[in-house]
Amino acid sequence: MRGLLYVTSALVVMGLAFWAYHQNYMTQESVRETRDLQREIGQMREALGVLRAEWAYLNRPDRLRELAEINYDRLGLLPLRPDQFGLIDQVAFPLPDLPPILVPVDVIGTREAFQ
Numbered sequence: 001m002r003g004l005l006y007v008t009s010a011l012v013v014m015g016l017a018f019w020a021y022h023q024n025y026m027t028q029e030s031v032r033e034t035r036d037l038q039r040e041i042g043q044m045r046e047a048l049g050v051l052r053a054e055w056a057y058l059n060r061p062d063r064l065r066e067l068a069e070i071n072y073d074r075l076g077l078l079p080l081r082p083d084q085f086g087l088i089d090q091v092a093f094p095l096p097d098l099p100p101i102l103v104p105v106d107v108i109g110t111r112e113a114f115q
Contacts, residue, residue, distance in 0.1 A: 068077040 065079075068075065068079075071077070
């Protein structure tokens, strides 16, 4: 009986060791994947910063004004003037749609029915 207990204990210890090593490898893989994702996020943020700087450089007002003047014959762009802006009262908003009639009402009858 003692031999069976020793064999069972040894198998349990080996099973737990296998489980611990398996968990260790899974944890190392997760840490490696997290590190790679963090590095990729950093590269993307750096690229986004470069793109924002390029966008700001390309949208300089003096550059846009010069492009509008160069391409005036094709585009016909003019500078904005204060009198081109309107008031909110002048905006024609669309009317809301009427709700559908779900229950029709019979209105045929005599005049006495309405009195």
